[in-house]
Amino acid sequence: xxxxxxxxxxxxxxxxxxxxxxxxxxxxxxxxxxxxxxxxxxxxxxxxxxxxxxxxxxxxxxxxxxxxxxxxxxxxxxxxxxxxxxxxxxxxxxxxxxxxxxxxxxxxxxxxxxxxxxxxxxxxxxxxxxxxxxxxxxxxxxxxxxxxxxxxxxxxxxxxxxxxxxxxxxxxxxxxxxxxxxxxxxxxxxxxxxxxxxxxxxxxxxxxxxxxxxxxxxxxxxxxxxxxxxxxxxxxxxxxxxxxxxxxxxxxxxxxxxxxxxxxxxxxxxxxxxxxxxxxxxxxxxxxxxxxxxxxxxxxxxxxxxxxxxxxxxxxxxxxxxxxxxxxxxxxxxxxxxxxxxxxxxxxxxxxxxxxxxxxxxxxxxxxxxxxxxxxxxxxxxxxxxxxxxxxxxxxxxxxxx
Amino acid sequence: xxxxxxxxxxxxxxxxxxxxxxxxxxxxxxxxxxxxxxxxxxxxxxxxxxxxxxxxxxxxxxxxxxxxxxxxxxxxxxxxxxxxxxxxxxxxxxxxxxxxxxxxxxxxxxxxxxxxxxxxxxxxxxxxxxxxxxxxxxxxxxxxxxxxxxxxxxxxxxxxxxxxxxxxxxxxxxxxxxxxxxxxxxxxxxxxxxxxxxxxxxxxxxxxxxxxxxxxxxxxxxxxxxxx
Numbered sequence: 156x157x158x159x160x161x162x163x164x165x166x167x168x169x170x171x172x173x174x175x176x177x178x179x180x181x182x183x184x185x186x187x188x189x190x191x192x193x194x195x196x197x198x199x200x201x202x203x204x205x206x207x208x209x210x211x212x213x214x215x216x217x218x219x220x221x222x223x224x225x226x227x228x229x230x231x232x233x234x235x236x237x238x239x240x241x242x243x244x245x246x247x248x249x250x251x252x253x254x255x256x257x258x259x260x261x262x263x264x265x266x267x268x269x270x271x272x273x274x275x276x277x278x279x280x281x282x283x284x285x286x287x288x289x290x291x292x293x294x295x296x297x298x299x300x301x302x303x304x305x306x307x308x309x310x311x312x313x314x315x316x317x318x319x320x321x322x323x324x325x326x327x328x329x330x331x332x333x334x335x336x337x338x339x340x341x342x343x344x345x346x347x348x349x350x351x352x353x354x355x356x357x358x359x360x361x362x363x364x365x366x367x368x369x370x371x372x373x374x375x376x377x378x379x380x381x382x383x384x385x386x387x388x389x390x391x392x393x394x395x396x397x398x399x400x401x402x403x404x405x406x407x408x409x410x411x412x413x414x415x416x417x418x419x420x421x422x423x424x425x426x427x428x429x430x431x432x433x434x435x436x437x438x439x440x441x442x443x444x445x446x447x448x449x450x451x452x453x454x455x456x457x458x459x460x461x462x463x464x465x466x467x468x469x470x471x472x473x474x475x476x477x478x479x480x481x482x483x484x485x486x487x488x489x490x491x492x493x494x495x496x497x498x499x500x501x502x503x504x505x506x507x508x509x510x511x512x513x514x515x516x517x518x519x520x521x522x523x524x525x526x527x528x529x530x531x532x533x534x535x536x537x538x539x540x541x542x543x544x545x546x547x548x549x550x551x552x553x554x555x556x557x
Numbered sequence: 558x559x560x561x562x563x564x565x566x567x568x569x570x571x572x573x574x575x576x577x578x579x580x581x582x583x584x585x586x587x588x589x590x591x592x593x594x595x596x597x598x599x600x601x602x603x604x605x606x607x608x609x610x611x612x613x614x615x616x617x618x619x620x621x622x623x624x625x626x627x628x629x630x631x632x633x634x635x636x637x638x639x640x641x642x643x644x645x646x647x648x649x650x651x652x653x654x655x656x657x658x659x660x661x662x663x664x665x666x667x668x669x670x671x672x673x674x675x676x677x678x679x680x681x682x683x684x685x686x687x688x689x690x691x692x693x694x695x696x697x698x699x700x701x702x703x704x705x706x707x708x709x710x711x712x713x714x715x716x717x718x719x720x721x722x723x724x725x726x727x728x729x730x731x732x733x734x735x736x737x738x739x740x741x742x743x744x745x746x747x748x749x750x751x752x753x754x755x756x757x758x759x760x761x762x763x764x765x766x767x768x769x770x771x772x773x774x775x776x777x778x779x780x781x782x783x784x785x
Contacts, residue, residue: 319672320716321569321681322766361567 158277159191162411163377163385167393169353171403177203181351181407182212182268184220193227194275195220196409198288200351202267202326211254211266215327218253222246223274223283230276235340243283243338247327254328263328270327271313271349273341275411280344284337286325287315289355291365292347295416306346306371313339314363315352324352346374346412353404354393377410378417568616569681571764572638572671573756576657576664578691580626582727583651585692587747593692593725594651600749601646607757608641614757615642617764621667625660625691626653632660638671658697658705661689661736665708668718683763685718688756690744692725695732709736723752743782751780 168179180201187194197220201208226242247270254263269286282290291312296305316335317324325335341347348358348370358369373392377385392398393406583594591599608614622636630653668685675682695702712718722733722741733741744752759774 320684322683322763 159414160187160194160275160411161382161414161417162187162194162196162409163382163389164196164407164409165386165389165393166351166405166407167390167398169402169404169406170399172405178209179405179407180208180212181353181405182209182216183349183351183407183409184216185409185411186220186224188224188227192277193224194411195224195227195272196275196347196349196411197223197270197272198349198351198354198407198409199271199327200269200286200288200353200405200407202269202324205267205328206265208267210257211263211268211328214253214257214266215250215268215270218250219246219270219272219283222249223272226274227276239281240338244333244336247283247332247336251327251332267326267328269324269352271351273347273349275341275344275347278343280341282313282337282339282341284313284316284339285327285332285335287317287352287355288350289313289315289359289363290347290349291359292341292344294343295345295412306367306374308367310365311341311344312363312365313337315355345416346410348411349409351405351407353402353406354408356402356404357393357398357406358408373410374412377412566616566640566642567680569683569764570619570640570671570675571617571683571686571760572619572621572668572675573686573688573760574621574623574664574667574671576623576625576660576687576689577649578626578655578657578693578725579624579649579651580655580693580696581652582655582693583626583725589747591747592651593747594649596747596749597690598646598648600753601649603750604753604757605644605646607754608644608760611757611761613765614761616640618757618760619671620644621671623660623663623667624649625657626651626655628652630654630656632656632663634663634667638667638674654696655691655693656697656701657689657691657695658702661687661705661709664689665712665718668712683766684716686721686760686763687718688721688723689733689736690723690725690752691733692727694729706735710738713738742777745780745782748780755780 162185164183164185166179166181166183168177172179180203181199182201183196183198185194185196197216199212199216201210201212205211223243223246226239229242251263254266255261258265269288271282271284271286271288271290273282273290274280284290289312291310293310294307296307315324316337326332329335348365350358358366358373360366373389376388376392380388389408389410393408398406577597579594579597583597584592586592587596589596608618618641619638620636620641621634621638623632624635625632627633628650635649636647664687668687671685672682697705709720713720720737721739722737724730724733724741724743725747726744728741728743730741730743755775755777762774
């Protein structure tokens, strides 16, 4: 069973900037753990009103994503809790110090940039958000009998926050950034999309809800090609002239999905049913950082339960496999006994010892709950022939505010 | 209540309230042989034409008009919020005194109403503008004037509104600089038409601006009095 994250990012300069020869002011950075199970993503949109927006966005995206990934190592020895908030705030402070070094002064106005980021792990994660751009994702199931893979419609989303006016937003570089910082726990997800303001204009509707008619075909497109082609496919999607009708801003999207979602290379992706009302819209509501740490920790407790559920699931699946194997062995032995009655007594003694050893080899919890570490690299994802893991119900963030 | 029906047009809006001096002094005849008020009315016609030629401004700009003075000799709302697409210019009549302080307060109330209406309708908006054009001395009581000045300053500091003050020949510039942090600009000659064409272009630019972008307004040279 494989839990690796596959991901791709692309940025395309918007027509308003390309016509004035202004470079793309978006930046993105992705950082994955060596085993591919943890993924940190940061997308930054530099402000056109700043003097060096691209420099600011580049530094913030790269530095923050790398710092965020370092948090994943701590989860092996520490339960998630309020300390995650402190960690995130400390990392933003450190990124701001780096910006000051780059600026050579205390004034960061030349580097105004938004930040939308997340850390995704095997059983959930959390998002970090200042200003516009958005992050959304959900679950899906692997290739079914009809050859389709389904994206569930219980999206979670961290929406853009712009303050009162449509043409103004919040930046990580502002003095009051912490007032506009939103940290939100995320449920377990099979796919996540992070986008800048322009990128989100393609995949969110006017009410800031994900557009299945964009998301599902895009994942379909990627699913039908090897990951080495993903970059050019996403680039072409963003650069499509039809996208210019939706926005003239720079467009950046980072798309990531678990390889368990892509077992069958020929699978098409379908949104389950756009007409079905959303059963569990786990909307990540805007939250403010320093207060309500309890809410964060309690939401993470749900995630811990999800881990336990996941383990139980593994165990019960294993018992089923053992039972089927056992039945096959019995059937085989009955056939042999029927065919060679003369060998009856000798074989019976072997059967006895076999059954006995089989039982004594029943797995201990520790052995069997550990998912095997996937050795296959991202580019070899299609060689994976794992069955879809029936996941425990996603512990939705359900708008937990912190 | 709003005069604007938002159902058919989900575009983000840029509201702009015009606070126009229609006091007796605006009856003065200019070098062109026309009265100032006639020039102002021509300017408003130019604003309508200019907005309607701009497809973006047409669906995003909305206007309200407050007159200061006039036959009623009071500050009155002459036009409630109206989308540019429905805007039809109408002539204003000059008479009476200049209760500019009252006019400013009505303007600020209209701005708050516009935001409330837009919020209720789920329509996003950029920061509203209040453009004040006067040719004289406010005639409000000192109390009324200072209340209006402090309200304007507070609203501007809280980024609730963007205030522009335009003086016509004879305006008291020092009084005008009391209610806005931006230096008042003087109208060169009677270039009302150029001023309103500039306003249309500027509102169009504001209505198109996006988060993080610096708003580049067109040059004020075509109408601004040189030397100030």
